[in-house]
Amino acid sequence: MNEVLLRSLTPSVVGILVRRGADFAAAEDAVQDALVEAVRVWPADPPRDPKGWLVTVAWRRFLDATRADAARRRREDLDVERGLRSDRDDESASEVDDTLHLYFLCAHPSLTSSSAVALTLRAVGGLTTRQIARAYLVPEATMAQRISRAKRTVSGVRLDQPGDVATVLRVLYLVFNEGYSGDVDLAAEAIRLTRQLAAAIDHPEVAGLLALMLLHHARRATRTAPDGSLVPLPEQDRGRWDTESIAEGIEILQAALARDRLGEYQAQAAIAALHADAPTAEKTDWVQIVEWYDELARLTDSPLVRLNRAVAVGEADGPRAGLAALAVLDDSLPRHAAAAAYLHERDGDLTTAARLYVEAADKAPNLAERDHLTRQASRLNAWRSR
Template structure:
């Protein structure tokens, strides 16, 4: 039963939301259906199609529940008592509908992430709250407000029309990447959930940017085992033991990059994944094709101008042409007043000063980065660098 719940519960929920028109009622129906399965399947056997059985059972239990409420409180719920008979539940479409509804731009960004983790990934309220360093009651209220907004604003439970798809898909991919980044250092389970969501999107909607995002997450996650020491200190890319990288994930990610570029519609996620693939496939930092990485950043900057992308390009230029060239580019970004409060800009600057032997300037830049850094693995690396000067 546990394996069926893991495999089918989110699919069943997605269809029940469409059939019943209400998130809370659908969640109650889902629990009722599995409770009935626990009671009946040991005696009757597992049905040929557990998913259809669960959907039908949940749907009729919900109708019974509504009838009882209406007898007790007339007008309590305005859903029609009956829903059409459906032979083949279109679960694929329902899962896409649920993703686009949870990530609707009318919802607060925090609510989009919370709804995605709760309704699509199936994490408990307590698990989602822990991931975002808040209390379960606060998180529960955030989800309640989001569901109320969906109901009151009549947000449609549907996949967007083709003309609206690029913008709406971008919102969904952004939420998935937020989930991945939230788990990058300290919550491997969240990173795993984000990759699972990425796979789902590629299976249901294999657009180039969905391919690109899944590739990007896989390529970053392939280095998970080598990102930090046992003491929790961040290990820079050039110091990581590449023999411990997950080669299967790297091969899958690289193949997805190729698929994304073959569409001739490669976007920012695909370009970032291409950069990650160059890093992942290089036998060492010194043997990395830094010219190719700089060229990919040039294309990415034209597509999506950003000081953070400029910073990353500057770091690649420093590896290709020497630290003084990278330092000039970073100083130009900071001189414009951009990234002044971004710890990685000061950390990159410090590393280049260190490589140039300018220890006092490196120390000042490391201290500035340390004052701004929040994540403990990054802070420990900065502290180590300071001690090594």
């Protein structure tokens, strides 16, 4: 059974049912039933037209679930059978529209971020509720309720205007940043879905996000040590980076930048590309990275971007320049204390750096980061006590 094929066909099949008149919740349920039937039937009797098979079975499931009158149901089934041949002729042409419709529906502004992510993984990604629940470490019943509420929210929503690409990309990036947990690799799943979106829509920011994901994912194997501790970027073994993903990411990014429609994901990807392209940490082109952070700050006006820029300034122009850039930012920003600790250490003020590493550890968003910052503080305190 080709699970990848089934999951890749899911959004277009759901989109076709919605286009035929099914509401989103009913269409998604019918397609899930068809996928279950495919798992049962296909190993012994694989169809010549997998997508057409799924459309036929899902549409029948939808009719069975919504038509109480048996005679009317039989009549409509006959109509479906007669129409399938002509429908298949035009379904391939409309597949892009159907897929895009589904992406935009799952990332509808009326949904919370968590609901949009869950619905995207279920309807577009083709994951089961159990898989999504395991990935997000919540009970299956909780995830089922979240998905059910999301489906009710978007049922009946008409997308008669162009969808918000930025919202779709934000949802996909949220999925990517969840990384890996349970039995689903969400980072890989996000890359797969973004590739699918890039094939369906010609938009430089979609390409920018795909490039960014590939460039970050290329370093994944080196981000943690065997004991699970974090490995900072300068200490990572660059020989273990995925050079094919880096080359692909840079190629996609260059094509997007050539269109001269810069967006935040392209700017982030450009920064990631400069890190990935440097043969050693010492040879990183920090001057260009600062320039890209300037572009990113102009695009987003994000305090977190300015914090990262301050660290880059510290690398390009010296730690005191970095501390000056950091001084104008709110010290309650996430990772502000960690950035200040690093810059003070580079400036030789180990006492202040150690104190700030302890402060940053207390505010760390996860255990791995807290342990890393605690070790940094211990390292400096041990060196000072010699």
